[in-house]
Amino acid sequence: xxxxxxxxxxxxxxxxxxxxxxxxxxxxxxxxxxxxxxxxxxxxxxxxxxxxxxxxxxxxxxxxxxxxxxxxxxxxxxxxxxxxxxxxxxxxxxxxxxxxxxxxxxxxxxxxx
Amino acid sequence: xxxxxxxxxxxxxxxxxxxxxxxxxxxxxxxxxxxxxxxxxxxxxxxxxxxxxxxxxxxxxxxxxxxxxxxxxxxxxxxxxxxxxxxxxxxxxxxxxxxxxxxxxxxxxxxxxxx
Numbered sequence: 001x002x003x004x005x006x007x008x009x010x011x012x013x014x015x016x017x018x019x020x021x022x023x024x025x026x027x028x029x030x031x032x033x034x035x036x037x038x039x040x041x042x043x044x045x046x047x048x049x050x051x052x053x054x055x056x057x058x059x060x061x062x063x064x065x066x067x068x069x070x071x072x073x074x075x076x077x078x079x080x081x082x083x084x085x086x087x088x089x090x091x092x093x094x095x096x097x098x099x100x101x102x103x104x105x106x107x108x109x110x111x112x113x
Numbered sequence: 114x115x116x117x118x119x120x121x122x123x124x125x126x127x128x129x130x131x132x133x134x135x136x137x138x139x140x141x142x143x144x145x146x147x148x149x150x151x152x153x154x155x156x157x158x159x160x161x162x163x164x165x166x167x168x169x170x171x172x173x174x175x176x177x178x179x180x181x182x183x184x185x186x187x188x189x190x191x192x193x194x195x196x197x198x199x200x201x202x203x204x205x206x207x208x209x210x211x212x213x214x215x216x217x218x219x220x221x222x223x224x225x226x227x228x
Contacts, residue, residue: 032213043117043203044156046216089156093213100169101217103156 004092006104013080013111020076021107023090027071032093034101035064035075039086047075047088080111116140119204119220126194127228134189134223136204143208144168145187146217147179150201159202162187194227201225 005024013019025033032051036044048057053068061078077084087106094102117138126132138145146169147159161169165181176192191198204220 034213034216036217043219043221044217046218049214049216051214091156100158100161101213105154 004090004102004104006088006090006107008107009105010108011110013109015081015111015113017080017111018076018078019080019109020074021088021109023073023075023104025071025073025090025092025102025104026094027068029094030068030071030092031095033066033068033073034091034093035073036089036091037086038089038106044089075107077109080109082111082113085109085111117204117206117218117220119202119223121223122221123224123226125226125228128194128196130194131190131192132194132225133191134202134204134225136187136189136220138185138204138206138218140206140218141185141208142206142218143184144206145181145184146205146207147187147189148203148205148219150203150222152200156203160187160189191225194225196227199225199227 007022034049035047037047038044048064050066055066057064063076066073087108089106091101091103119136144163146161148156158171159173160179162181164184178190181187201222201224203222205217207215207217
């Protein structure tokens with residue numbers, strides 16, 4: 001994988017459902033993986049920054065895991081709520097000195113009441 | 114208080130004009146960025162500045178010229194605007210510089226429309 005890829009592109013779930021989506025990134029020269037939440041008409045907000053293989057982070061009902069050897073990260077949302085509706089972006093930072101994050105196109109989540 | 118603020122929020126202008134977008138952050142961050150959200154919704158980095166010094170210039174036409182008068186400001190000047198420049202431009206900041214383990218803090222974006 002040369003780019004950051006996210007799947008699915010969009011997702012519709014019912015309130016209360018749990019859901020997850022995937023970020024695939026180049027595993028070579030990995031340094032960090034970022035997740036952002038981007039609500040319509042707002043700016044992206046950082047959820048997690050992960051650096052260690054096997055790392056798992058949690059913020060409320062949202063959690064993320066990281067596999068740097070195979071180059072993927074999962075984002076999980078437990079008991080989705082309508083306010084979780086947003087685009088979830090991941091971004092890979094591959095090289096220490098270039099301050100360069102490569103973003104995926106995001107997974108657009110809509111939670112219906 | 115807004116942490117990263119961009120002005121204007123909307124900018125409509127004609128081809129050939131020169132325009133500027135301003136960005137300021139009050140977070141005390143060392144590094145500031147300009148990102149462009151293209152037609153496919155990708156966020157692509159354009160420039161990165163660390164303490165007023167250009168770090169990244171990602172094959173952006175030289176009609177785009179960033180200016181950083183101090184580490185809290187990174188403005189984007191665009192000469193001879195073209196239709197293809199229409200996009201949403203996001204400013205962001207982070208600290209410490211040079212380390213990918215610092216999250217970006219984004220401004221609210223400037224929607225540029227070139228007619």
